[in-house]
Amino acid sequence: MPTYKHRFQSKLPEVPQSIFSVMSALAHKENAVNLSQGFPDFESDSKLIQMVNNAMINGKNxxxxxxxxxxxxxxxxxxxxxxxxxxxxxxxxxxxxxxxxxxxxxxxxxxxxxxxxxxxxxxxxxxxxxxxxxxxxxxxxxxxxxxxxxxxxxxxxxxxxxxxxxxxxxxxxxxxxxxxxxxxxxxxxxxxxxxxxxxxxxxxxxxxxxxxxxxxxxxxxxxxxxxxxxxxxxxxxxxxxxxxxxxxxxxxxxxxxxxxxxxxxxxxxxxxxxxxxxxxxxxxxNYLHLSNFYQQKRDLFLSLIKDSCFTFVPSKGTYFQLLNFKNITNETDVDFAIRLTKEHKIASIPISVFNEAGLDSKNLRFCFAKTDETLKQAAAILCKI
Structure with a gap:
């Protein structure tokens, strides 16, 4: 293919690759427990899936x-x-x-x-x-x-x-x-x-x-x-x-x-x-039960890591929990997140990338929209750090 010779001026020259893409790719490469990107590792309601299937069969295509x-x-x-x-x-x-x-x-x-x-x-x-x-x-x-x-x-x-x-x-x-x-x-x-x-x-x-x-x-x-x-x-x-x-x-x-x-x-x-x-x-x-459903997961996750070296304030909403690691290392949150993924096989999201001027408060974001088995596996790793 011929080289594009004209000068192209980006409209978003300062925008890097998304941290979600970076950490998810690294988690996949390292076969790590992935608590980085915010999506559940369990299925949607089978009734809802069947409703979509029925709509397709009935010609809503x-x-x-x-x-x-x-x-x-x-x-x-x-x-x-x-x-x-x-x-x-x-x-x-x-x-x-x-x-x-x-x-x-x-x-x-x-x-x-x-x-x-x-x-x-x-x-x-x-x-x-x-x-x-x-x-x-x-x-x-x-x-x-x-x-x-x-x-x-x-x-x-x-x-x-x-x-x-x-x-x-x-x-x-x-x-x-x-x-x-x-x-x-x-x-x-x-x-x-x-x-x-x-x-x-x-x-x-x-x-x-x-x-x-x-x-x-x-x-x-x-x-x-x-x-x-x-x-x-x-x-x-x-x-x-x-x-x-x-x-x-x-x-x-x-x-x-x-x-x-x-x-x-x-x-x-x-x-x-x-x-x-x-x-x-x-x-x-179908949506009114969600707060209780996810609070049980939050509470399980936090109970399992309460004796770890991480500190936290319990999340009040979303399916994310911040964990502070200032008692563990002076590394930047990005470096620590990468090391956790490579060495300890657990993936998270560093928060500095979302802050003004990359402010690093030593917090990592973990997604607890996961099965209890996944949360227990993740907590066992975090408690060893």
Whole structure:
């Protein structure tokens, strides 16, 4: 093949390979217990899988409508009514997406122009900043305190200017496992009042919250909901991340702009999966039990490593747990994560790659969305370190 001779200028010259790809590949190469990338090592409900199969057999194999099939949008609307007592119009305010990341990308693409500023909180999911920059915007990073990951709302207020287009929040928060409280959301609501700033609320772990805490969706706060794109994930909820199906909620005017991008990005989403999910959502317990299910896994994992040299604050949500290793080594978190994978055969994710300026707080992220057998195997390794 001839060499490409023209100069190509990258739009994202500073973006490295994803740490998830790096650590998962290393885990595979080293045959390590993989608690790095956030996906379950157990199957989705066999009933749901059969529902997808039935939809295929029944001919639901061509393009779905661009915003998603109506029965699924209606089921999502009914879920929001049940959980939060709020109403989203399935005709104009809901779009089914190819996973939550596509929804995040599309919301930013539809909103952010050159020189717009978007406030993000670090450590942050690694798709936020590159997507902002791809569309000419500037990410304004607020580094969270690595001890408690609380947000300094006075600092946030001071950063808002005429250039601020959007704030992105993530609750429950990946990777810390922290959740935003009602008071947090009320402070954000007060800050954004009388501004034109949009909100992108990443709520993909909304059903995975522990210790009898309640998820504070942006939908619960009228002055936030009126300006918010809310993103959710069926993959996270129903243990099938590979199906890449999620959705976005927004007021009709914002959703109209969202769909302008969505239709030229993916156009529509896997049809038989949508049919199955619409049916599956008719039984609320299919998602209402998740907090208890994952809390048992969190508690098992933490009980097994309580006597290890790692220290931790129990996760309040998500299926991730941070473990601090400052009592073990002075290595960087990246170096230690690599050494753990190669020498001890257990893979994790270093947190510094998600922090501002690579801040290294000596924390590694471990995914506990695993079988009890996997968690016991992982804990046995960690206790020997």
């Amino acid at each position: 061509q393009y779905a409508p661009m915003p998603g099939i109506f029965s699924l949008r209606r089921a999502i609307s009914e879920k929001m009514e049940l959980l939060y007592g709020v109403s989203y119009n399935p005709e104009t305010e809901i779009t089914v997406t190819a996973g939550a990341t596509q929804a995040i990308f599309t919301a930013i693409a539809a909103s952010v122009k050159k020189d717009d500023e978007v406030i993000i909180f670090k450590p942050a999911y690694d798709c936020y900043q590159p997507t902002i920059e791809l569309f000419g915007g500037k990410a304004i990073s607020v580094q969270l305190n690595p001890e408690d990951f609380k947000i300094d709302w006075e600092l946030v207020k001071s950063l808002i200017s005429d250039r601020t287009k959007m704030i992105i929040i993530n609750t429950p928060h990946n990777p810390s496992g922290r959740i935003l409280s009602k008071q947090d959301m009320l402070q954000l609501e007060a800050i954004l009042q009388n501004t034109n700033v949009l909100l992108l609320s990443d709520e993909v772990y909304e059903h995975i919250i522990f210790d009898e805490e309640q998820h504070q969706s942006a939908a619960l706060f009228p002055a936030l909901a009126e300006r918010a794109f809310i993103v959710a994930s069926f993959g996270k909820t129903f243990h099938n991340t590979g199906w890449k199906t999620g959705y976005c909620l927004a007021p009709a005017a914002l959703m109209k702009e969202f769909q302008k991008v969505h239709q030229f990005n993916v156009f529509s989403v896997n049809h038989p999966t949508q049919v199955a999910l619409a049916e599956y959502l008719k039984t609320p317990n």
